[in-house]
Amino acid sequence: MTTKMKKIKKQLAEWICYAPCFVFIPPLSPAYTVSVYELPPVTVVASLKQAGVYTEQPLSFTSIDREDMEANRITEPKNLSLNVPNFLHADYGARMTGSIYIRGIGSRMEQPAAGLYVDHVPVLNKNNYDFDYFDMERIDVLRGPQGTLYGRNAVGGVMDVHTLSPSDYQGTRLQAGYGNGNTCTLHASTYQKPTERFAFSIALKHCSTDGFYKNSFDGTLADRMLSESGRLKIQIRLSPEWKMENSLSANFVKQKGFAYSLYDEATGKVMPISHNDPCTYGRLGLTEGLTFQYLGQGIRFSSTTSYQRTDDEMALDQDFRPVSMFTLQQVQQENAFTQEFVMRSTQKKEWQWISGAFGFYKQVDMEAPVLFKQDGIDELILAHANAGIHTVFPDANLLIEETRFPVESYFDLPVYGFSLYHQSTFGVGRWEFTGGLRVDYEHTAIGYTDSTSINYRFAPYMREYKRLPVKMSGKRSDSFFEILPKVAVTYQTGRGRLYASMTRGYKTGGFNTQIFSDIMQNRMMDAMMSDLGVYFNTGETPYNVETAISYKPEYSWNYEAGGHFRLFDEKLSVDAAVFYIDCRNQQLTVFPPGKTTGRLMSNAGQTQIFGGELSACYNYKNIRLKGNYGYTHATFLHYRSGNEDYSGKRVPYAPANTLSLNGGYKWALSRKRAGSILFDVSLQGAGKIYWNESNTVSQPFYRLFNADITFQKDSFNVGLWAKNLTGTDYHTFYFKSAGHSFVQQGKPVQFGVFINLIL
Amino acid sequence: MKNFFFLPVIIPALLMTACNSSEPAGEPAAVAAKGTYMGTMVVDQNDGTFYTQDSVNVVFTPTEAGKAEIKMLKVSFSSRMPVKLDMTVPDVTAAEISEGLSLSGDSIVPLAGIVPYPAYTITGLTGKATPQTLSFELMCGAYPLTFSGESLPSE
Numbered sequence: 050m051t052t053k054m055k056k057i058k059k060q061l062a063e064w065i066c067y068a069p070c071f072v073f074i075p076p077l078s079p080a081y082t083v084s085v086y087e088l089p090p091v092t093v094v095a096s097l098k099q100a101g102v103y104t105e106q107p108l109s110f111t112s113i114d115r116e117d118m119e120a121n122r123i124t125e126p127k128n129l130s131l132n133v134p135n136f137l138h139a140d141y142g143a144r145m146t147g148s149i150y151i152r153g154i155g156s157r158m159e160q161p162a163a164g165l166y167v168d169h170v171p172v173l174n175k176n177n178y179d180f181d182y183f184d185m186e187r188i189d190v191l192r193g194p195q196g197t198l199y200g201r202n203a204v205g206g207v208m209d210v211h212t213l214s215p216s217d218y219q220g221t222r223l224q225a226g227y228g229n230g231n232t233c234t235l236h237a238s239t240y241q242k243p244t245e246r247f248a249f250s251i252a253l254k255h256c257s258t259d260g261f262y263k264n265s266f267d268g269t270l271a272d273r274m275l276s277e278s279g280r281l282k283i284q285i286r287l288s289p290e291w292k293m294e295n296s297l298s299a300n301f302v303k304q305k306g307f308a309y310s311l312y313d314e315a316t317g318k319v320m321p322i323s324h325n326d327p328c329t330y331g332r333l334g335l336t337e338g339l340t341f342q343y344l345g346q347g348i349r350f351s352s353t354t355s356y357q358r359t360d361d362e363m364a365l366d367q368d369f370r371p372v373s374m375f376t377l378q379q380v381q382q383e384n385a386f387t388q389e390f391v392m393r394s395t396q397k398k399e400w401q402w403i404s405g406a407f408g409f410y411k412q413v414d415m416e417a418p419v420l421f422k423q424d425g426i427d428e429l430i431l432a433h434a435n436a437g438i439h440t441v442f443p444d445a446n447l448l449i450e451e452t453r454f455p456v457e458s459y460f461d462l463p464v465y466g467f468s469l470y471h472q473s474t475f476g477v478g479r480w481e482f483t484g485g486l487r488v489d490y491e492h493t494a495i496g497y498t499d500s501t502s503i504n505y506r507f508a509p510y511m512r513e514y515k516r517l518p519v520k521m522s523g524k525r526s527d528s529f530f531e532i533l534p535k536v537a538v539t540y541q542t543g544r545g546r547l548y549a550s551m552t553r554g555y556k557t558g559g560f561n562t563q564i565f566s567d568i569m570q571n572r573m574m575d576a577m578m579s580d581l582g583v584y585f586n587t588g589e590t591p592y593n594v595e596t597a598i599s600y601k602p603e604y605s606w607n608y609e610a611g612g613h614f615r616l617f618d619e620k621l622s623v624d625a626a627v628f629y630i631d632c633r634n635q636q637l638t639v640f641p642p643g644k645t646t647g648r649l650m651s652n653a654g655q656t657q658i659f660g661g662e663l664s665a666c667y668n669y670k671n672i673r674l675k676g677n678y679g680y681t682h683a684t685f686l687h688y689r690s691g692n693e694d695y696s697g698k699r700v701p702y703a704p705a706n707t708l709s710l711n712g713g714y715k716w717a718l719s720r721k722r723a724g725s726i727l728f729d730v731s732l733q734g735a736g737k738i739y740w741n742e743s744n745t746v747s748q749p750f751y752r753l754f755n756a757d758i759t760f761q762k763d764s765f766n767v768g769l770w771a772k773n774l775t776g777t778d779y780h781t782f783y784f785k786s787a788g789h790s791f792v793q794q795g796k797p798v799q800f801g802v803f804i805n806l807i808l
Numbered sequence: 809m810k811n812f813f814f815l816p817v818i819i820p821a822l823l824m825t826a827c828n829s830s831e832p833a834g835e836p837a838a839v840a841a842k843g844t845y846m847g848t849m850v851v852d853q854n855d856g857t858f859y860t861q862d863s864v865n866v867v868f869t870p871t872e873a874g875k876a877e878i879k880m881l882k883v884s885f886s887s888r889m890p891v892k893l894d895m896t897v898p899d900v901t902a903a904e905i906s907e908g909l910s911l912s913g914d915s916i917v918p919l920a921g922i923v924p925y926p927a928y929t930i931t932g933l934t935g936k937a938t939p940q941t942l943s944f945e946l947m948c949g950a951y952p953l954t955f956s957g958e959s960l961p962s963e
Contacts, residue, residue: 581922583892
């Protein structure tokens with residue numbers, strides 16, 4: 050046996066020994082040698098909150114660098130799904146409703162379940178999470194609660210996005226692409242460093258598509274979209290110690306969306322998309338971030354100030370059918386300010402520490418009128434009321450004079466918070482002990498004004514229509530004081546690190562805005578019936594307004610063990626983790642029973658989640674193999690909602706398994722012709738996903754096959770790509786509205802061509 | 809010492825005030841009995857069982873000399889009833905007696921909400937209303953019904 054073989058055998062034996070300890074493995078800036086863009090090496094963008102590389106940290110993470118993103122065509126957050134174990138950013142039909150699930154923790158509305166940082170700026174509005182990725186340097190997805198350093202809403206994890214820095218990379222990039230669905234992308238950017246102290250970049254991206262679905266009601270395109278994005282970055286080195294970065298980014302989206310199909314739960318049949326009122330979404334988002342950094346002797350200080358402005362508008366045919374029931378028009382304006390100071394040690398000593406202070410203020414002004422139309426009046430109001438009335442008065446009928454009436458709603462939603470945090474790590478030989486604590490205070494409030502009026506008549510006993518105005522207004526506020534600790538221990542082995550950690554996660558509470566139309570509808574019904582002296586035996590009003598409009602914070606304890614390993618001369622990277630999460634008051638979106646028009650955030654009693662994650666990346670010469678697998682078993686331990694007891698049922702919307710397998714090969718052509726050809730294939734899958742709390746509807750595990758081929762020569766490359774090659778039918782979303790079930794279908798076969806030029 | 813000086817004046821005044829509030833001198837019994845009473849309603853289901861509804865509010869309103877209206881709020885007469893009703897019994901005869909009003913009535917078509925409800929014509933109504941209590945029994949269609957309640961403090 051040769052020495053080399055012995056070495057390999059020894060390494061393999063070591064790896065097998067370590068294998069039981071693995072909990073999971075995300076690829077760490079893998080040294081994937083196949084480069085689509087031959088960019089000069091750039092400095093790894095460091096997170097302001099992490100000392101050293103993630104492989105030295107007691108946490109689960111996946112780092113996806115620019116090469117990975119371009120190889121896997123990760124152009125938006127939804128594409129991150131399945132490339133990261135136990136991570137799903139589901140396609141819910143519009144750029145507003147993307148919801149993130151990590152390890153069974155997720156959120157369909159209101160507060161996000163994962164934090165998002167873009168160039169050190171925390172994004173406060175969940176609607177802004179879904180934006181175009183371009184000129185990304187790296188995205189780090191940290192799984193598990195990161196509350197100690199990242200605070201509110203980092204209960205599932207954190208996505209830390211770093212865009213290209215003009216100080217580290219200079220050049221001009223041009224890209225164009227075209228695909229089926231008349232999908233067109235254009236991208237141009239330039240990164241310049243005129244002097245040693247000054248650098249700037251301008252990046253623009255255009256994306257448009259006709260989409261893949263048609264509204265069979267009128268034959269129009271159901272998911273057409275236009276997206277424009279831009280980013281201007283300026284970096285100035287003020288002195289040897291101080292540097293400043295200003296990043297101004299804007300994104301504009303205008304789309305038709307929410308292309309939901311009526312779904313027959315009994316047969317599994319999916320009807321054609323058909324709705325008679327518009328379903329659209331538009332957004333203009335602006336983020337200004339200013340960061341000062343001081344790098345001194347053994348210390349690094351940073352100050353990040355941001356202003357975020359979001360104007361968005363959603364129009365929904367809320368019955369999603371070709372009937373005139375009810376529509377929602379939601380317009381909101383948000384202004385937010387954040388300020389964060391971070392100070393940490395930089396030297397590799399026995400004691401490393403980080404301290405910070407964070408504050409934010411956010412003001413949302415929202416207008417959300419629901420328009421009840423003729424079918425809605427007939428089906429949702431009159432049919433229900435008259436069914437009850439006829440049991441007592443067979444000859445009597447409630448009539449409403451209007452053929453349509455609006456329920457006007459205005460909301461004033463201010464929220465602010467402050468927090469202080471500290472984390473220390475002490476090294477003793479091969480061991481490192483970490484302890485951290487965050488003190489977090491948040492105050493949130495809602496001011497609401499809702500009004501509607503109708504004219505009704507109780508025939509034949511009332512000869513004239515009687516006007517019935519219904520108004521509701523009020524203010525509520527709540528505050529939360531939280532302590533978010535973290536303890537962890539790390540042991541350094543010869544080939545990597547093992548760790549165990551215990552962290553607390555926290556997702557803030559708040560107020561439901563999407564239930565007010567239902568409350569108003571109930572009040573209107575009650576007022577009419579009270580006027581008539583008839584009361585339905587449905588108990589009292591289904592809503593106790595005081596409790597229905599608010600939801601409590603969600604808490605979790607995450608217990609985790611894992612390891613990060615680099616084997617075979619770092620050709621193979623393996624990261625693994627197992628976890629157990631005890632989640633209290635998990636926030637879930639629920640639909641009130643019956644033919645209701647609203648939805649609300651509710652707190653499940655107690656949820657238990659356990660699972661594991663495994664990632665591996667192997668690079669050898671021109672071959673790269675990569676795999677990610679995540680398993681999550683999330684069940685309700687105690688959860689009663691109304692008369693239903695969901696204890697023992699699986700938590701809906703979170704996939705039990707996520708899988709991605711990638712293989713890449715670079716074929717270097719002969720020197721005469723120069724250039725190379727890159728082949729990349731991947732298999733991705735997710736499921737089983739339960740769609741409701743009672744676990745009666747689900748999406749089985751589905752598989753998507755993707756492939757692309759790229760010809761690359763110098764700074765030019767051109768390629769073909771395809772996604773969902775086998776045309777797998779699957780659903781990405783399910784919900785009920787007005788008593789009917791709907792699904793969002795996964796995208797069919799997609800393919801296209803692209804051309805890139807680096808100058 | 810000054811306080812003791814005023815006591816002979818204050819005590820009779822207080823007593824007079826107390827008498828005024830509990831026994832309105834000269835107030836007609838109909839006016840005194842006007843108000844809302846909360847109590848228990850029992851309906852004989854004619855099958856050996858009784859349907860009992862607690863905390864029922866009944867508004868007693870004398871309408872004109874010798875007449876009154878009884879309005880039972882949010883009541884049902886059987887567990888099988890899908891709705892609750894505001895049931896009004898008009899034209900109840902209210903005769904003044906020493907303790908208050910004696911109630912009686914027969915062949916009265918009640919109103920369920922705003923709808924006349926002849927199927928449940930009231931017969932054999934008897935009862936008594938005082939400023940403190942209201943009690944009556946009647947036949948609601950074929951179903952014997954009794955109510956006994958106490959006056960709620962006026963708002």
